[in-house]
Amino acid sequence: MSDLMDVKKTDTDRREFLKTACRILALAVGAVGFSRLVDIEGGEQVWQIDPKKCIQCGRCATECVLNPSAVKCVRAFDVCGYCKLCGGYHRINASRLDTAAENQICPTGAIVRTYIEDPFYEYKIIEELCNGCGKCVKGCTAFGNGSLYLQIRHHLCAGCNECRIAVRCPANAISLVSMKNAHFSLTESY
Amino acid sequence: MRTIGKPNIHKIVNCVTLFIALFMMTVSTASASDRFPRPEFQTGYEIPQSDVGTARDVIFYYIDVAVLFAALCAAAYLVLKKRSRKGVIGLMLFSIGYFGFLKQGCVCSLGAVQNIAAGLAGNFTISITVFLIFALPLIFALFFGRVFCSGVCPLGAVQDIVAIKPKRVPSRISAVLGFIPHIYLGAAILFAATGGGFLICKFDPFVGIFRLSAPFGVMIWGAGLLILGIFIARPYCRYLCPYGVILGWASTITKYRIKICPDKCVSCRLCENTCPVDAILPSTTEPVKEQRGLAVKRFKFYCMMLPVWVIVLAICGWFLAEPISSFHPDMKLLRIIELEVSGAVRTKSFEAEALRVDENVIAVLRNNADKTNRKFKLGMLILGAYLGLVIGAYLIRQSTYKKRKTYDANPVTCVNCALCYGYCPKN
Numbered sequence: 001m002s003d004l005m006d007v008k009k010t011d012t013d014r015r016e017f018l019k020t021a022c023r024i025l026a027l028a029v030g031a032v033g034f035s036r037l038v039d040i041e042g043g044e045q046v047w048q049i050d051p052k053k054c055i056q057c058g059r060c061a062t063e064c065v066l067n068p069s070a071v072k073c074v075r076a077f078d079v080c081g082y083c084k085l086c087g088g089y090h091r092i093n094a095s096r097l098d099t100a101a102e103n104q105i106c107p108t109g110a111i112v113r114t115y116i117e118d119p120f121y122e123y124k125i126i127e128e129l130c131n132g133c134g135k136c137v138k139g140c141t142a143f144g145n146g147s148l149y150l151q152i153r154h155h156l157c158a159g160c161n162e163c164r165i166a167v168r169c170p171a172n173a174i175s176l177v178s179m180k181n182a183h184f185s186l187t188e189s190y
Numbered sequence: 191m192r193t194i195g196k197p198n199i200h201k202i203v204n205c206v207t208l209f210i211a212l213f214m215m216t217v218s219t220a221s222a223s224d225r226f227p228r229p230e231f232q233t234g235y236e237i238p239q240s241d242v243g244t245a246r247d248v249i250f251y252y253i254d255v256a257v258l259f260a261a262l263c264a265a266a267y268l269v270l271k272k273r274s275r276k277g278v279i280g281l282m283l284f285s286i287g288y289f290g291f292l293k294q295g296c297v298c299s300l301g302a303v304q305n306i307a308a309g310l311a312g313n314f315t316i317s318i319t320v321f322l323i324f325a326l327p328l329i330f331a332l333f334f335g336r337v338f339c340s341g342v343c344p345l346g347a348v349q350d351i352v353a354i355k356p357k358r359v360p361s362r363i364s365a366v367l368g369f370i371p372h373i374y375l376g377a378a379i380l381f382a383a384t385g386g387g388f389l390i391c392k393f394d395p396f397v398g399i400f401r402l403s404a405p406f407g408v409m410i411w412g413a414g415l416l417i418l419g420i421f422i423a424r425p426y427c428r429y430l431c432p433y434g435v436i437l438g439w440a441s442t443i444t445k446y447r448i449k450i451c452p453d454k455c456v457s458c459r460l461c462e463n464t465c466p467v468d469a470i471l472p473s474t475t476e477p478v479k480e481q482r483g484l485a486v487k488r489f490k491f492y493c494m495m496l497p498v499w500v501i502v503l504a505i506c507g508w509f510l511a512e513p514i515s516s517f518h519p520d521m522k523l524l525r526i527i528e529l530e531v532s533g534a535v536r537t538k539s540f541e542a543e544a545l546r547v548d549e550n551v552i553a554v555l556r557n558n559a560d561k562t563n564r565k566f567k568l569g570m571l572i573l574g575a576y577l578g579l580v581i582g583a584y585l586i587r588q589s590t591y592k593k594r595k596t597y598d599a600n601p602v603t604c605v606n607c608a609l610c611y612g613y614c615p616k617n
Binding site: 019020022023026027030033034037038039040042043044045046053055057059065066067074075076077078079080081082083116117120122144145154155158159160161162167170171172173176178179182 | 225226227228229231232233235237238239240245246248251294296298301302304305306309310314315316317318319320321325328329332333387388391392401403404440443445519539540541543544545
């Protein structure tokens with residue numbers, strides 16, 4: 001009987017030993033994987049739109065998991081021409097170049113125009129109203145300096161592992177960029 | 191442009207500049223920023239600073255990982271040491287709140303599998319936090335079993351809470367359905383590694399609940415699984431979850447595991463009837479007497495069948511590569527563009543607009559599609575061989591007999607929900 005017990009004991013000992021060996025092996029594989037895979041320098045990754053690739057298709061407004069979208073129109077003031085006829089503010093066939101709603105391109109009235117001096121006007125975006133449709137961006141890029149651009153706002157972005165707009169973007173303009181290399185303004189070089 | 195009212199000089203200037211702009215657009219679309227010079231203001235107006243936006247502070251990423259670590263520690267303590275189902279339920283509610291609603295389902299070890307796969311394929315950089323989110327539950331599984339599933343994973347927690355009337359699934363059906371996670375894991379890795387998107391995220395059934403928004407199809411899918419989950423406990427965990435496969439591998443060699451009965455097991459079968467995921471291995475009665483030769487022969491047969499399974503399924507994978515790769519975005523893009531070029535579709539897609547399609551572009555697209563196709567052939571070959579290995583190994587395991595004196599939880603399938611403790615009369 002005692003012999004039998006001994007056999008049993010060595011049997012479980014052997015099994016435990018094998019398991020421990022496997023565990024150590026698994027942890028070693030993990031450590032090697034960590035050192036080979038992880039980019040410590042790059043830091044965290046954020047989703048970014050490359051304004052040069054963006055064609056303002058309007059999907060940013062509808063495809064984002066957030067409602068309203070985390071994509072907003074952003075202004076680069078130093079690029080703006082302060083035009084009176086603003087391609088980003090007025091519809092193409094606007095009857096008057098005034099602030100009447102029917103003449104504005106923005107569907108949510110998120111752009112505020114203020115008179116500075118003849119013939120210059122300042123345009124500002126109320127971010128809470130912006131839905132990221134990119135209509136104003138299209139207008140400004142086509143007829144103006146291109147001082148408006150769409151960008152993912154990181155204080156709003158949920159940081160999904162797979163950005164749903166990135167999947168649907170026809171121009172492949174959205175990619176994960178390491179936070180260190182991320183640009184947040186148009187005038188920084190992309 | 192229609193003009194109503196008095197034409198004024200600025201309007202004319204603006205019209206002229208508009209035409210100049212339109213003219214310039216035809217010449218060059220790239221340098222839009224020099225069309226109108228920056229005005230020099232007379233009234234002392236100062237150009238405001240451009241709003242550059244800010245990113246989330248890095249510290250928050252580390253807080254998420256720290257919370258995950260703490261939750262895993264709590265789960266291991268509550269399940270293995272405290273043996274408390276109530277504690278586990280509390281942890282579940284916390285996880286649904288934090289990882290679910292607060293983080294909107296995106297501190298997710300399930301999804302991190304794909305990041306790792308894409309990183310291994312070389313088309314993704316992986317940060318420390320993503321690696322830890324992937325690895326921490328596995329490290330815990332090496333020592334404490336699948337404690338991640340018990341109260342940390344918000345997807346598991348949601349299903350555990352709705353499982354009101356769990357019924358047993360016939361073991362044959364359960365065994366067949368149990369192969370789906372392997373296929374899902376393989377497909378997810380294949381698509382992630384070839385840059386074809388993240389399937390696990392796309393078809394995540396419950397993330398829509400946490401975000402309170404989802405595409406219609408995914409909403410139906412999630413609702414269906416939840417309703418099913420009332421009668422079949424944790425259907426996603428058992429028959430779909432790809433991360434569960436990897437957790438299963440890790441927990442086969444776990445150091446500590448659930449000990450249902452703290453004392454001598456009386457084989458009352460109460461725990462077996464309670465277990466919502468059918469993970470209890472019953473104590474064995476004396477095996478049915480059969481000729482020893484017969485059992486050995488059967489074992490030998492299944493061992494010989496293993497390479498057959500591997501080869502047959504690898505070949506199947508090779509032939510299935512083409513239809514499956516047609517779901518890859520490269521192929522979809524090529525299809526859209528080819529349809530438009532051939533004139534079958536009149537409307538111009540945004541994709542074509544963005545690409546500025548010409549002969550060169552189409553050649554590049556075809557080349558990309560070919561490359562993806564080749565990658566899929568190799569990937570599907572490996573996936574098929576792997577599935578063959580899984581099926582073959584399963585059959586070999588079925589043909590062997592292992593003696594057990596007590597009712598034990600199978601660490602590979604047990605999700606550590608701690609329900610069995612309460613039903614053990616010796617507890």
